[in-house]
Amino acid sequence: MTRLRRDSLHLLGTVAPGALCILVFLVAPSIYLMGMAFLSTDATGLPALPLSVQAFRELAGFGFLGWSPGNLYTLLRSLWQTLLATVLVILIAYPAAYYISIRPARWRPVLLLAVVVPSWTNQVIRSVGWMNLFAPGTPISDLAVLLGITEPRMGLFPSQFAVIVGLVYNFLPFMVLPLYAAFERLDHAQVEAARDLFASPLAVFRHAVLPQTLPGLMAGTVLVAIPAFGMYVVTELLGGGKATMIGNLVAQQFAAASNWPLGAAGALIMILATLLGLWVLRRLGRRLGGDREVVI
Amino acid sequence: MGAQRPDRGRDKASVVVRGVSRVFPGDLRALDRISLEIHAGEFFTLLGPSGCGKTTLLRLLAGLEVPDAGEVEIGGRAMAGVPAHRRSVNTVFQSYALFPHRNVRQNIAFGLEMQRVSPAAIARQVDEIAELIDIGALLERPVDALSGGQRQRVALARALVNEPAVLLLDEPLSALDAGLRSRLQVDLKRLQQRLGMTFVFVTHDQEEAMVMSDRIAVLDEGRIAQVGSPQAIYERPEDVFVARFMGHENLLAVTRHDAGGVETALGRFEGGFAAGTHLLLRPEALTLHADAPPGSSGNGFLARVEECLYRGAATDYRLRCGEVPIAARVTNAGRSQPGVGDTIWVEVAPDSAATLNARRHTG
Numbered sequence: 001m002t003r004l005r006r007d008s009l010h011l012l013g014t015v016a017p018g019a020l021c022i023l024v025f026l027v028a029p030s031i032y033l034m035g036m037a038f039l040s041t042d043a044t045g046l047p048a049l050p051l052s053v054q055a056f057r058e059l060a061g062f063g064f065l066g067w068s069p070g071n072l073y074t075l076l077r078s079l080w081q082t083l084l085a086t087v088l089v090i091l092i093a094y095p096a097a098y099y100i101s102i103r104p105a106r107w108r109p110v111l112l113l114a115v116v117v118p119s120w121t122n123q124v125i126r127s128v129g130w131m132n133l134f135a136p137g138t139p140i141s142d143l144a145v146l147l148g149i150t151e152p153r154m155g156l157f158p159s160q161f162a163v164i165v166g167l168v169y170n171f172l173p174f175m176v177l178p179l180y181a182a183f184e185r186l187d188h189a190q191v192e193a194a195r196d197l198f199a200s201p202l203a204v205f206r207h208a209v210l211p212q213t214l215p216g217l218m219a220g221t222v223l224v225a226i227p228a229f230g231m232y233v234v235t236e237l238l239g240g241g242k243a244t245m246i247g248n249l250v251a252q253q254f255a256a257a258s259n260w261p262l263g264a265a266g267a268l269i270m271i272l273a274t275l276l277g278l279w280v281l282r283r284l285g286r287r288l289g290g291d292r293e294v295v296i
Numbered sequence: 297m298g299a300q301r302p303d304r305g306r307d308k309a310s311v312v313v314r315g316v317s318r319v320f321p322g323d324l325r326a327l328d329r330i331s332l333e334i335h336a337g338e339f340f341t342l343l344g345p346s347g348c349g350k351t352t353l354l355r356l357l358a359g360l361e362v363p364d365a366g367e368v369e370i371g372g373r374a375m376a377g378v379p380a381h382r383r384s385v386n387t388v389f390q391s392y393a394l395f396p397h398r399n400v401r402q403n404i405a406f407g408l409e410m411q412r413v414s415p416a417a418i419a420r421q422v423d424e425i426a427e428l429i430d431i432g433a434l435l436e437r438p439v440d441a442l443s444g445g446q447r448q449r450v451a452l453a454r455a456l457v458n459e460p461a462v463l464l465l466d467e468p469l470s471a472l473d474a475g476l477r478s479r480l481q482v483d484l485k486r487l488q489q490r491l492g493m494t495f496v497f498v499t500h501d502q503e504e505a506m507v508m509s510d511r512i513a514v515l516d517e518g519r520i521a522q523v524g525s526p527q528a529i530y531e532r533p534e535d536v537f538v539a540r541f542m543g544h545e546n547l548l549a550v551t552r553h554d555a556g557g558v559e560t561a562l563g564r565f566e567g568g569f570a571a572g573t574h575l576l577l578r579p580e581a582l583t584l585h586a587d588a589p590p591g592s593s594g595n596g597f598l599a600r601v602e603e604c605l606y607r608g609a610a611t612d613y614r615l616r617c618g619e620v621p622i623a624a625r626v627t628n629a630g631r632s633q634p635g636v637g638d639t640i641w642v643e644v645a646p647d648s649a650a651t652l653n654a655r656r657h658t659g
Contacts, residue, residue, distance in 0.1 A: 192360050196359075197410055199406075203410055211395070
């Protein structure tokens, strides 16, 4: 057997299982989904030939009764709620991760566990928990009424506010963990060098802390923003139809509304939006990280 | 340029440290009432074993630590309440602490950028300093593509480009191999002389300290054991700690002291010695004779040669007199030398021996 052949066989043996998995579980369903988006529906709402762009027309808002902006709003609301939730998660997780990283070594695992343990519980149960906290008549809702934030007897749930709280709460651990890892590896000598070289506290953060924690921040943002964008459990339960996101729309089409091509088209748009988001994030990371490639 | 920059400039500054203490949690007293005066334009070295507080003292000067007691003055200005980024002091860190997300040029430019110097002036000053330190060819490289010696030079350039009143160097050569290290010692010394800048240098290597410094402060467990020129510290150490740290081995316990001399395990040595617990015999000040020279004063003793280490210009002898080991260094000037096993007479010149105390600064 020639060396080249042996090497090729070796390569095939090691790479093939993984490649096969990706092919069967990622590429094939994606192609199936993409194909489905370009089919029309039969009488029961299941996909059928001929090919058409009907699903995309419907997604864009053209229905039996003319054009409505509903779906477009849902898409924009999804983007906005994802952005808001991600920014809030960063604002909470960044100082939290730093705080945990400067605790004595024996306390750090305990604090990290406290962050992570809630996520071991089912999403639905946690959302129901928030529903109980935000329902009309609870102390929190009464306080909100007192402060004039909400109407008497309305409660804080269901509302967009409740959805944002639910999203932030849900995804916080996914930001804290990578940021904590980044803070734990932080090279304090760089921080001191920046201070020594006339950098104000803000400049120290910008030039010595942020670039070092950027990989963690990027990883966390990806881990939070992508699932948040597709989230439908939390929005369903806490939004009560007031804050539906594109995930709800897609889920609806595959279930109750029974319009699979429309659901597939929605999923396709989600994938494209996610890829676009990743591209923007990468550019942002490169700018903040001083042209260094930040792998996300 | 210059308008917004702090009191920087070619005006080298003196440093005064008065009664400074620093206590770390766990009751480890890193610095204990240290007082020092570092002259403007001086190459001053803080020398001591690890844990003696020399790096802590340097960090206090940089403003990276705050003293628990006492005060620091740089260039005549009290530094209490002045944060690190407002001090006209720059540091070359032991780990270099270069910013990995910036290339060499951007690293060197950092301090000037923070002082809002115009981009044109920054480019010019970076080029100048790069030429001075001889790293012009590296300017556009990423820092993780540099060797240890190159990183060390970049760290030096990054500090020097700001023309600090005082440059602090925290064991900047300790991570380098011996050859590079001795070359950079000379480079650094020359650079300091050329710039006339005040350098405060931290090291645990007494030879490095002697080669480079105008004056040395030897630190021992958070206190200053001795301050003086390299010659003074080496030839007239004030206590046993300093003597041992400077590499002296011939320390004999004094059993009796009077106006005419001292008595030790090797017998009596004549001379007007000051009171002290130990007698120091410098190895290069001992002369070896095959026999006791006629009419010798008695300042000598018989010893057996146990080991000869030929070092080219000199030979190191390990001698033994009874139970006491003695080190001697003899310059090789073509004379016949004693060999291993020979019994020889060791002559001690009166001015080459000195008494000193166990530890000067107890309590």
